[in-house]
Amino acid sequence: MSFLKRLRDELKSDLRELAIDAGEEFREELIRDGIRFTSGIGDDLTRWGSQYASGELTGEDLEWLIAAKRDLAEMKYLKLKGLKQIQIERLKNALVATVAGSLIKAVRP
Amino acid sequence: MRGIILRKSPARYLRVCIAALILLAGCSTGTSLYSETAYRQGVELKVRSLEMISKASESYSDHQSEAEMLRRDLIIAYEYAKGRPDNEISTRQWQIMVDPDRSLMIGFLDRWKDRERLSPAFIREYRELVSEAFDQIIGLESGKIHPSSIAE
Numbered sequence: 140m141s142f143l144k145r146l147r148d149e150l151k152s153d154l155r156e157l158a159i160d161a162g163e164e165f166r167e168e169l170i171r172d173g174i175r176f177t178s179g180i181g182d183d184l185t186r187w188g189s190q191y192a193s194g195e196l197t198g199e200d201l202e203w204l205i206a207a208k209r210d211l212a213e214m215k216y217l218k219l220k221g222l223k224q225i226q227i228e229r230l231k232n233a234l235v236a237t238v239a240g241s242l243i244k245a246v247r248p
Numbered sequence: 249m250r251g252i253i254l255r256k257s258p259a260r261y262l263r264v265c266i267a268a269l270i271l272l273a274g275c276s277t278g279t280s281l282y283s284e285t286a287y288r289q290g291v292e293l294k295v296r297s298l299e300m301i302s303k304a305s306e307s308y309s310d311h312q313s314e315a316e317m318l319r320r321d322l323i324i325a326y327e328y329a330k331g332r333p334d335n336e337i338s339t340r341q342w343q344i345m346v347d348p349d350r351s352l353m354i355g356f357l358d359r360w361k362d363r364e365r366l367s368p369a370f371i372r373e374y375r376e377l378v379s380e381a382f383d384q385i386i387g388l389e390s391g392k393i394h395p396s397s398i399a400e
Contacts, residue, residue, distance in 0.1 A: 229393060
């Protein structure tokens with residue numbers, strides 16, 4: 140078997156084992172988190188509205204809580220963005236290791 | 249094109265593969281490695297912040313010293329994040345947390361100082377939001393690649 144055919148075969152086999160499915164996993168998490176957060180906002184506003192009506196919260200308290208909720212949304216987005224970058228980095232590292240390993244196996248007599 | 253290279257110059261193809269590997273290995277996606285210090289900072293400051301918020305129904309003057317220490321340590325955490333290479337996202341999270349014009353911890357401490365006391369209902373609701381905000385910082389840090397996994 141020629142060296143190049145050996146290299147191609149090794150690469151195909153190793154990459155198959157790598158199971159590249161990072162995109163789907165991230166999409167599901169994003170959807171789950173988005174649904175949870177969206178439904179959470181409605182619940183919060185209902186509860187806060189009720190507390191405002193009863194006098195437990197002032198108008199300024201309400202504004203502050205809504206602003207904090209907005210800040211929290213941005214924090215969540217940043218976390219998801221960061222985790223996605225980390226996922227890509229892990230995939231890149233695995234790809235480098237896989238290709239390097241395949242090269243070594245193909246070069247060995 | 250690749251087929252031609254393979255047939256006529258396998259050695260060149262090998263050199264291209266190796267060069268591509270080196271290039272790929274050198275590319276950064278802009279995320280720092282996991283830091284135990286940063287993780288512990290996040291957890292500790294979460295605990296201290298939630299304790300501080302719980303006291304906000306009392307007079308700020310009675311807790312001023314503690315509040316100022318917390319303020320200082322929150323800013324230290326932000327500066328630590330900012331000083332780490334490839335740490336833009338975590339830095340942005342801490343920036344929001346310590347921005348006096350936003351509604352997380354530094355903004356909260358300023359509000360408490362201005363109002364002297366805050367209502368129990370507000371404290372109860374706000375505490376949950378801040379707890380979740382810190383969880384985003386901690387969650388991102390704990391999800392980063394550990395240096396030991398690269399050394400293996």
